[in-house]
Amino acid sequence: MANTQDFATLAEARLETTASRLRELVAHLRQQRAQLREEWARLITEAKLLTAMTKEEIFAEATSVYDNYVEALETGTSEALQAYARSLSERIIPRGVETDEVVGIVLLLRDVLARSLFAKYRTDFEVLSRVLDAYEPAANRIAITVAVGFVQERERVIREQQEAIRELSTPVLPVRERLLILPIIGLIDRQRARQLTEQLLHAIRTNRAKVVVMDITGVPAMDSNVANHLVQTVEASRLLGATVIVTGLSPEIAQTLVTIGVDLRTMHTVGDLQGGIEEAERLLGLDVVPITEATPRT
Amino acid sequence: MAVPILKQGQYLIASIQDALTDADLQQLRDALVAQVGRHRSRGVIVDITALDVMDSFAVRTVRDIAHMTRLRGAETVIVGMQPEVALSVVQPGLSLEGVHAALDLEEGLAFLDEKATAARGGRPGA
Numbered sequence: 001m002a003n004t005q006d007f008a009t010l011a012e013a014r015l016e017t018t019a020s021r022l023r024e025l026v027a028h029l030r031q032q033r034a035q036l037r038e039e040w041a042r043l044i045t046e047a048k049l050l051t052a053m054t055k056e057e058i059f060a061e062a063t064s065v066y067d068n069y070v071e072a073l074e075t076g077t078s079e080a081l082q083a084y085a086r087s088l089s090e091r092i093i094p095r096g097v098e099t100d101e102v103v104g105i106v107l108l109l110r111d112v113l114a115r116s117l118f119a120k121y122r123t124d125f126e127v128l129s130r131v132l133d134a135y136e137p138a139a140n141r142i143a144i145t146v147a148v149g150f151v152q153e154r155e156r157v158i159r160e161q162q163e164a165i166r167e168l169s170t171p172v173l174p175v176r177e178r179l180l181i182l183p184i185i186g187l188i189d190r191q192r193a194r195q196l197t198e199q200l201l202h203a204i205r206t207n208r209a210k211v212v213v214m215d216i217t218g219v220p221a222m223d224s225n226v227a228n229h230l231v232q233t234v235e236a237s238r239l240l241g242a243t244v245i246v247t248g249l250s251p252e253i254a255q256t257l258v259t260i261g262v263d264l265r266t267m268h269t270v271g272d273l274q275g276g277i278e279e280a281e282r283l284l285g286l287d288v289v290p291i292t293e294a295t296p297r298t
Numbered sequence: 299m300a301v302p303i304l305k306q307g308q309y310l311i312a313s314i315q316d317a318l319t320d321a322d323l324q325q326l327r328d329a330l331v332a333q334v335g336r337h338r339s340r341g342v343i344v345d346i347t348a349l350d351v352m353d354s355f356a357v358r359t360v361r362d363i364a365h366m367t368r369l370r371g372a373e374t375v376i377v378g379m380q381p382e383v384a385l386s387v388v389q390p391g392l393s394l395e396g397v398h399a400a401l402d403l404e405e406g407l408a409f410l411d412e413k414a415t416a417a418r419g420g421r422p423g424a
Contacts, residue, residue, distance in 0.1 A: 201381030208401055236384035239376065239394060241401035241409075266395075 021134035025117070026074040032116055037066050040112045049104050052095045061088065062105075069109060073138050078145045085149030093154060102150045103143070110139045170196045172203035178210040179280050180242075181273075185218030193229040200233065204242045211283050212237060213276040217248030227262040234267055243268060243283060247276035301326045305337055309410055310372070311403070313345040323359040330363055334372045341410035342367050345403055347378030357387055357394060364397040373398060373413055377406040 029036065041062045044050055050058050064084065072081040089102075117135060121128035170192070173181045180203055184196065204212065214233075216222075222230075234244040246269045249257075257264060270276040281288060300322065304311045310333055312326060330342055344360060346352070352360075364374040375398045379387075387394055400406040 197385065198381065201384055205381060205401070208405075210401075210405075232385075232388040235388040235394075236381075239379050239384040239387060239399045240381065241377070241399050241405050 017130065018134045021131050022073060022076075022138065025131060025135055026070055028116075028120060029070045029073070029113060033066065033070075036112055036116055037062055040066065040109050043108050043112065044105050047104065047108065049101045049108075050092075050097060052097055053092070061092075065105075065109065069113075069142060072142050072145075073135075076138070078142060081142060082145055082149055085146045086153055089150045089153035093150075093157060099147070099150060099154070103147045106143045106146045110143060113139070170199055172199055174203075174207050174209070175277070176281070176284070176286065178208060178284060179277075180204065180207060180209045180212045181277075182212060182214045183218065183273075184214065184216050187221065188219060188226045190225060190229070193226050193233075197229070197233040197236065201236060201240060204237060204240045209242050211280040212242050212244045213273065213280050214244055214246050215248045215273045215276065216246065216253070217250070217273065219253065220250070222253050222256060224260045224262060227257055227260070231262060231264070231266060238266075245270055245276045245279055247271065247273050301329075303329055303333060305333075305339070306407075308339055308414070309341040309343060309407070310334065310337065310339045311343045311345065313347075313403075315348050317349065317351075318356070320355050323356055327359055327363050327366070331366045331370060334367050334370045339372045340414055342372050342374040343403065343406045343410070344374060344376050345378050345406075346376060346383070347380070347402070349383060350380060352383050352387060361394055361397055364394075373410060375400050375406040375409055378402050 041059050044058055044062065045055065053061070065088070068081045068084045072078050092102075114132070114135070117131055118128065121131060170182070170184065173183075175181050180200075182196075182200055188196070200212065203209065230246070234246070237244045246267055248271075249269060270279050301312050301314055301318070304313075310330060312330060314326075318326070333339070334342060342363070344363065349356075360376060364376075367374045376394070377400045379399060398409065400409050
């Protein structure tokens with residue numbers, strides 16, 4: 001019983017000292033701010049990190065990172081730092097700053113600060129060890145926060161770009177009255193296939209299309225999921241009253257489709273886009289002839 | 299809610315205006331199959347523009363209407379299907395195979411006229 005109590009008070013005391021150590025640490029870092037910041041900026045340049053930025057920019061960013069860093073050490077919460085890391089990432093990602101650079105500079109700052117602690121307490125290893133006990137976990141947590149914030153921001157940018165590419169890559173184009181062309185370029189995954197189908201069906205309705213030519217010359221490969229989705233798209237379009245003609249199946253895709261046994265009876269296919277449009281015109285009752293042949297008739 | 303069936307020349311037109319219960323659907327099927335004979339109709343148009351969803355029973359009933367009326371000498375055309383409905387109907391397990399479809403009432407009538415002309419012209423299966 002007495003032992004447990006001892007442990008409890010001991011743990012409490014340790015917690016207390018950790019807090020006071022951190023306070024001491026923060027005071028030290030504030031005091032040495034100008035010098036340490038200078039040192040850090042110098043190391044960044046030396047290590048050839050952040051080469052995309054000018055010296056002045058590096059110094060300005062270094063100043064705010066330093067202040068945020070010390071603040072995070074002081075308060076123990078990393079929210080402010082997280083927000084700053086995010087805004088920093090937003091600013092530097094478009095300039096081509098890589099993940100290793102960001103992690104690198106944060107680790108450099110950690111080392112600079114640790115070195116200054118070594119210098120301050122070098123006479124008393126006992127105290128140094130305890131200061132480091134308080135400093136290291138906090139510093140590591142900050143490094144992780146910044147790295148994660150940066151990576152998350154990058155992923156967000158990538159997601160946005162994927163979304164943009166997806167929307168750009170599936171245009172539905174009216175070429176004649178009641179005739180739509182849907183050129184598909186690039187790999188189709190499940191999500192793109194679904195989006196493509198939705199766009200096509202709505203376009204059929206708004207354009208009152210009767211025939212759709214879907215050209216897949218630009219599709220390098222296709223798996224059974226996508227092939228089945230294609231068959232479903234053709235069927236769904238039929239239910240809206242439109243005939244779908246698929247053109248430009250590459251030899252590889254033709255082989256894949258037959259090998260995996262996709263049911264293609266409902267698919268209306270023509271060799272190339274030109275043939276597809278001619279077939280579509282036939283279905284629409286249009287006849288395109290050279291002017292010289294057409295004039296005598298009318 | 300019973301679906302009104304309108305006679306328009308050689309065709310019957312059933313315009314569904316609201317979500318239907320299974321019993322309503324069966325009633326519609328029975329009425330159409332009966333009236334095709336009574337009016338000697340050559341075509342049936344089922345307008346489902348107002349439907350936002352179709353469950354498997356509705357899909358099966360519509361398919362049954364198409365197949366039954368064909369046996370009694372009339373082609374059925376489904377018109378006005380919403381894109382979302384079309385997407386859900388082509389999922390595996392449901393099927394409207396062999397059922398004609400058109401964009402809207404106008405297109406449906408044009409389709410039936412075409413069929414009738416082709417039949418008169420002695421071109422079966424066109």
